[in-house]
Amino acid sequence: MAAAVNTPLPIVVLISGRGSNLQSIIDAIAAGELPVEIRAVISNRPDAQGLQRAARASIATRVVDHRQYPERMAFDAALQAAIDDYRPQLVVLAGFMRILTPALVQHYRGRMINIHPSLLPEFPGLNTHQRVLDAGRKETGATIHFVTEETDGGPAILQARVAVLTGDDADSLAARVLEQEHRVYPVVIRWYAEGRVQLDPQGQVRFDHDVLERPLRLSSESGAPC
Ligand code: GAR
Numbered sequence: 001m002a003a004a005v006n007t008p009l010p011i012v013v014l015i016s017g018r019g020s021n022l023q024s025i026i027d028a029i030a031a032g033e034l035p036v037e038i039r040a041v042i043s044n045r046p047d048a049q050g051l052q053r054a055a056r057a058s059i060a061t062r063v064v065d066h067r068q069y070p071e072r073m074a075f076d077a078a079l080q081a082a083i084d085d086y087r088p089q090l091v092v093l094a095g096f097m098r099i100l101t102p103a104l105v106q107h108y109r110g111r112m113i114n115i116h117p118s119l120l121p122e123f124p125g126l127n128t129h130q131r132v133l134d135a136g137r138k139e140t141g142a143t144i145h146f147v148t149e150e151t152d153g154g155p156a157i158l159q160a161r162v163a164v165l166t167g168d169d170a171d172s173l174a175a176r177v178l179e180q181e182h183r184v185y186p187v188v189i190r191w192y193a194e195g196r197v198q199l200d201p202q203g204q205v206r207f208d209h210d211v212l213e214r215p216l217r218l219s220s221e222s223g224a225p226c
Contacts (some may be wrong), residue, residue, distance in 0.1 A: 009035040009193035012088040014079075014096035015043050019050020020049040021094035021115060021185050022177060026057045030185035035193050038145065039086035041081070044098050060086070068099060074103040083108075090192055093147065094185070104150045112147040113192070115185050117177045119143060119159055124152030126142035129177070138164050142181045143215065144188045146199045155205045156215035156226070157197055160184045184218060191225075 013022050022041060028034040031059045042052035042062045053060045069075035075098075083091055093114040105112070118128045120143040123135075136142050139162040148154035160180035164173060174215070191197040198206045205212040207225065216225045 006034050006035075008086050008130075009090060010039045010086065011036050011090045011092055011189070012039055012086050013054075013092045013094050014083075015041060015047050015048050015050040015094050016097040017043050017050065017095050018144070019048065019053045019095065019179055021131045022050045023053050024182035025186055025189065026053065026059070026095070028190075030057075034186050034190050036090075036189060037178075039088055042082055044075075044079075044096070045079050050095070072099075072101055075105070077103045079109060080104050084205065090189070092185075092189060099151050100147070105147055105149050108147065110146065113144060113188065114147050114152070114154070115142060115144050115181055116152045116176065117142050117181065119155055119161070120145060120152055127170075128190065129173040132164065133168065134172060140164055140177060141225050142177050142184065144185060146205065148203070154212070155203060156187050157207075157212070158184055158192075159215040159217060161217065187218065187223070 009083040013025065015022055029055045038059050040062055041050060042064060043065045044064055046063045046065055051061045063092040064079045064082050066075050069078060069147060070143065089111065091108050094110065119130065119141045119184050123131050139161055140157050143156050143159045146154040162177050162180055178185065188197065195206055200206050207216060218225060
């Protein structure tokens, strides 16, 4: 659903750790580039550094500690209740490292997006950069996608590509991919807030009403979608 002009889209951001993608969203809002309001940042880890970033920006924070819930269903029910307290129109996963149950994913169908540091569908899951290097890939990147029941597997909206360089290790590659993540995540959230990107009932991504046959990229010169 398109947000009314001048009304910031209410979002909730889910994190598990450092929160550098969260910071890029906070910074884009502060720069006037992103018409959204972060109603809350929710972490499954009480020590997540991103909680301090949120507090510094005067954003409400909440911890739903997965270790307090022996059952995944109970954790997800508590998480869903916490998210819904803030009535977001979009839930943004920014380094949230828990697998979500189908019930929760269905509840937010078309209203939950994730960023993953690979060119999905390749290399979902953990230790992405080392696996890219071990596989001898010359190119990697980041993907922003709608969340579905398949972990790191929902329909892709946008990909940023990053060359693998001779001498790269997992850390150097992660750092260059992260730079691109910080560039593209606020852009996709802005498109969503402007009503330009949607998940249709058939499970296809639509951008400016057209079905995306493949994920968008951003032109490096103009920053326009291509
Ligand atoms: C990011 O690289 C993000 O793409 C990745 O975790 C990192 C979080 O960094 N997410 C996943 O791997 C999800 N499967 P951050 O906490 O500094 O934003």
